[in-house]
Amino acid sequence: MAYLELNNIYKTYGQGEHETEVLSNINLSIEEGEFVAIVGFTGSGKTTLVNLINGLIEPTKGEVLFKGQPVQGTSHERGVIFQNYSLLPWLTVGQNVYMAVKEAFPKKSKKELNEIVANYVEMVSLTPAINKRPNELSGGMRQRVAVARALAMKPEMIIMDEPLGALDALTRGNLQDEILNIWGKDKRTALLITNDVDEGIYMADRIIPLRPGPNATLGPEFKIDIERPRDKTELNDNANFKETRNAIIEYLMDIGNERKSEAQEAFVLPELEPKSFVGRFK
Amino acid sequence: MKQSITLGKVTKFMGLGFLGTIKDLFTGKLEKEDLISFLRKVVVPFASILLFIGLWHMGSQSLYNIEAEFKIEKALEDQGPAAAEALRACIASGESGCQPNTLPSPSQVWASYQSLLRDHNIISADKAAFIEKTAVLNEKRIAEGKDPITYTGRPSFVDQIFRSLKTVFAGFLLALLIAVPLGIFIGLSPTLKSAFNWFIQIFKPVSPVVWYLLVFMIVKTLLIDSNEDSSFTISFISVGLCSMWATLVNTAMGVSSVDKDYINVAKVLKLGPFQKIFKVVLPSSLPLIFTGLKITLSVAWMVLIAIELLAQSPGLGLFVWEEFQNGANDSNAKIIVAMFVIGIIGFLLDRLMLTIQNWVSFDKTDAI
Structure with missing residues (x-):
């Protein structure tokens, strides 16, 4: 039995005529300790998929099984790193992490909780900024706080929704390594949603493209057989890497072209006479 | 990095930044580039104050002349030329008994x-x-x-000011205690919102005078056995009821429009309902709540004068009314003094709220 299973998931928004199917027939299974990346265009329903898995929304049809149990609401077992950091701006870095830790371990004493906070803030090397508020930090630092907050709750599974999307290339690379380091330490299950194929190949064991919505569905999976730890600079010369990368990009390009050809359908405007307003305001 | 608190920072924080510019002028720290900003921030306001006083002076002079001519004319018609001449001489001599009563x-x-x-x-x-x-x-x-x-x-004039401040703060506190909790509940529950909406829409525009009468009807009966003077109670309750609407509406709006991201965080962290309200919903709606409180305080101060006047509760409103009824020679001047005092205190109260708002708000951008 898989660790996380999505069976025939459909998700629609709206009702009646305005009903649009965002996700259709999504099937996915992730094994324990695996690092899976889902790659897709923007607007293809990635965030909807993430929210289904972390329990913020419920599928219209189908079921999400986590360790064999249907997902009902959010859980501390599944930590989430949001796309836009979602730190509470009125709390300092330490307080943001502390709030999460306190909810996750309600029985621990204040001293123990503070130790956990200090450890995780140290892990993302933000100890000097522990008393700063999010708006005093750079984007990369904020995302590191979000990482620390999600991990400090010691979730069994980490769900990342384009966590590095808004960062510059250098910060991005550093944070990728940091996340991999943390993941490698105790081999938690991880699901990464991204729009960057290279990021997916560098970090994940498996890459699954999400065909763009509406009616988004998962494409065929690509296994990444590159040994860890992976070296970014060497990766560029790795034949396996090149092959996989080209295959995925080709696949995505094909989808893109398909979409384009669909979009090239001409829309004929109805022949309408402009209304005359003459004499209306007399 | 430790930040030192300087006079300049404190005044800027309170929205009184121009004081810093004046200080710079006297300590000789002013750079040439600051000259334009100095002109704009210090010279222009001073010049406009002088202009205002000048216009006021001229206006009151011409009103004085109109009134004096009218009085003399009337005396001429009623009592003949001798009385008119006597009155002219009396006005010119500045004797208080025959001065024209005007601005x-x-x-x-x-x-x-x-x-x-x-x-x-x-x-x-x-x-x-x-x-x-x-x-x-x-x-x-x-x-x-x-x-x-x-x-x-x-009571002296200064005593009246403190009485008025006491009434306004009691009323403001009442408004705060009613409007903020109620606003939170209304903001959190769509059911309560539709239950209270008609109530808010209908009572919000009701005039202070009517509120006073309503409170008077109720409090009079409730305190029927007591010999105490109920005017203070009536006036502060009326002030509170008049002014609480801005806070109520703003709080409800702030609470119901919390950023969805923060709500998602609360869900993912599985915060309990109390934690959710106190750790996420309230801090995030604090700026809007404070905007409401600021409006409430200024409305409270504005309606206070009218309500004190009606309730015969000691304070600036009653002072103004008594001076008007009094009709003594310097009554009009005293009313204008009260007007300035009311305006200046209103301004200071607004600054006070702004300072508190900057203090508690996470969003350190300048609020106006």
């Missing part, structure tokens, strides 16, 4: 202000003497279980 000039207002201060000094000296005189007797009375004798003389 007072700035110098008259200044003189009234000083006479009000003198009056205050006399009354407080009187009061201190009275307390000293009755101290021994009062101790005895308290020992015997009787009420002590208190000073019942006329």
Whole structure:
């Protein structure tokens, strides 16, 4: 039995005529300790998929099984790193992490909780900024706080929704390594949603493209057989890497072209006479 | 990095940044580039104040002349030329009995202000003497279980100001205690929102006078057995009810429009309902709540004058009304003094709220 299973998931928004199917027939299974990346265009329903898995929304049809149990609401077992950091701006870095830790371990004493906070803030090397508020930090630092907050709750599974999307290339690379380091330490299950194929190949064991919505569905999976730890600079010369990368990009390009050809359908405007307003305001 | 607190920062924080510029001028720290900003921030306001006083002076002079001519004309018609000449001489001599009653000039207002201060000094000296005189007797009375004798003389202008401030703060506190919790509940529950919506829409535009009458009807009956003067109770409750709407609406709006990201965080962290309200919903709606409170305080101060006047509750409103009824020679000038005092205190109250808002708000951008 898989660790996380999505069976025939459909998700629609709206009702009646305005009903649009965002996700259709999504099937996915992730094994324990695996690092899976889902790659897709923007607007293809990635965030909807993430929210289904972390329990913020419920599928219209189908079921999400986590360790064999249907997902009902959010859980501390599944930590989430949001796309836009979602730190509470009125709390300092330490307080943001502390709030999460306190909810996750309600029985621990204040001293123990503070130790956990200090450890995780140290892990993302933000100890000097522990008393700063999010708006005093750079984007990369904020995302590191979000990482620390999600991990400090010691979730069994980490769900990342384009966590590095808004960062510059250098910060991005550093944070990728940091996340991999943390993941490698105790081999938690991880699901990464991204729009960057290279990021997916560098970090994940498996890459699954999400065909763009509406009616988004998962494409065929690509296994990444590159040994860890992976070296970014060497990766560029790795034949396996090149092959996989080209295959995925080709696949995505094909989808893109398909979409384009669909979009090239001409829309004929109805022949309408402009209304005359003459004499209306007399 | 530790930030030191300087005078400049404090004044800027309170929205009184221009004080810093004046300080720079006297300490010679002003750079040439600052000259334009100095002109704009210090010279222009001063010039406009002088212009205002000048226009006021000229306006009051011309009103004075119109009124004087009218009086003389009337005397001429009613009593003949001799009486008219006598009146003209009387007005020119500045005797208080025959002065035209119109808009007072700035110098008259200044003189009234000083006479009000003198009056205050006399009354407080009187009061201190009275307390000293009755101290021994009062101790005895308290020992015997009787009420002590208190000073019942006329309140001075400064006493009236403090009475008004007391009423306005009591009313503001009442508004705060009703509107903020109610606003939170309305904001959190769509059911409560539709239950209260008609209530808010209908009662929000009701005039202070009507609120006063409503409160009067209720409080009068409730305190029917008590011999206490209920005017203070009535006026502060009316002030609170009049002014609470801005806070109520703003709080409800702030609470119901919390950023969805923050709500998602609360869900993912599995915060309990109390934690969710106090750690996420309230801090995030604090700026809007404070905007509401600021409006509430200024509305409270504005309606206070009218309500005190109606309720005969001691304070600036009653002062204005009594001076108007009094019709003495310097009454008009005293009313204008009260007007300025009311305006300046209103401005200071607004700054006070702004300071508190900057203090508690996470969003440190300048609020206006």
